[in-house]
Amino acid sequence: MGLSEKVQLLGAGLYTDIPDVLTLSSIPTVSELDYVGNEDFDKTMLDSILPKAVEEKINFRDLLEIDYEWICRCLRILNYGPYFTTNMVLCPTCKDAVRGREQQVDLQTIDCKPLPAGFTNDITIPAGAFIDYKQDVHMHLMTIARVIEMNNDKSFKLADGGVNSRLARACYCITSIGNHTHMTPVEVKLELSKNFSPADYLILADEVGRLSDYGLRAAGRCACPVCGNKEAAYLALSSDRFFRPSVGDLRAWGQARGERGMEDLRRYTASAVQKHS
Known part of the structure; x- marks a missing residue:
């Protein structure tokens, strides 16, 4: 019998056509994720x-980016457990990235920053935040569809083939500037290039990052395999890698699951659920 678990979305209350709680179940035994990069x-x-x-x-x-990443991580824990083997750990004591030594980490150590109570997805950066610019800027959290569109937008490509991700995120998050409403990313980019001073652009980009900084953190905590410092960190971005656990990861989960039943996922989601209840 497949496993299932109800998970409350971080953006509960913000959706029109998506319920606040989704029911996750086992993914197909041989899934398409086995064949993708x-x-x-x-x-x-x-x-x-x-x-x-x-x-x-x-x-x-239509899921917010933060909820898409949240669901992916919860689905991974439900199907394969919370353990993941990494070969790179960032240690403050060693003052370097420890590479090449495998370390089993627990994805449940990744913190999640919930949306504040009463949050509405219309965020204002007041004109007073800027040095020279005299108009309010409105922005919102992006859906995952919007993020994919942003990542494919050639308007933000750099000469070396990379992406100006800071500028792209600002242009895609911003919805209006002053009396200019329902702006496209290209229109936002034009306004920034014409009317924002370099200092005000840096302030704007920083505010966009700060005011959209919710959801799963990029890293979790672990012990350093060299010095044992328990405040070391590992990167944990949602990707195909996290749906390819090692046999050792699965065996560790099997042992823990026998001891705790389904507490892995319930414990992982409890904090966000409580803060949204």
């Missing part, structure tokens, strides 16, 4: 995996 992970997850693994019928592309 990071470049097509999101498409496969949205189009093939989530429709099979989530009981409720919704448009998964």
Whole structure:
């Protein structure tokens, strides 16, 4: 019998057509994720995996970016447990990245920053935040569909093939500036280039980052395999890698699951659920 668990979304109350709680279940035994790389992970997850693994019928592309990442991480823990083997740890004592030594970490050590009580997805950066610019800026948290569109937008490509991610995120998060409403990312980019001083642009980019900084953190805590410092960290971005646990990870989960039953996922989601109740 497959496992299932109800998970409350971080953006509970912000959706029109998506319930606050989704029911996650086991993904197919041999899933499409076994055949994809990071470049097509999101498409496969949205189009093939989530429709099979989530009981409720919704448009998964309408999920906020923070909820998409939250669901992916919860689904991973439900199906494969919380343990993950990494070969890179960042240690403040060693003052360097410890590479090449495998370390089993617990994904449940990744903190999640919930939305504040009463949050509405219309965030204002007041004109007073800037040095020269004299108009308010409005922004919102992006859906995962919007993030994918941003990542594919050639308007923000750099000469070396990379992406000006700071500028792209600002232009895609911002919805209006002063009397200019329903702005496209290209229109926002034009306004920033024409009317924002270099100092005000830096302030704006910093405010966009700060005011959209919710959801799962990028790293979790672990012990350093060299010096044993328990305040070391490992990176944990949602990707195909996290759906490919080692046999050792699965065996560690099997032992823990026998001792705790389904507490792994319930414990992981409890904090966010309580803060949204």
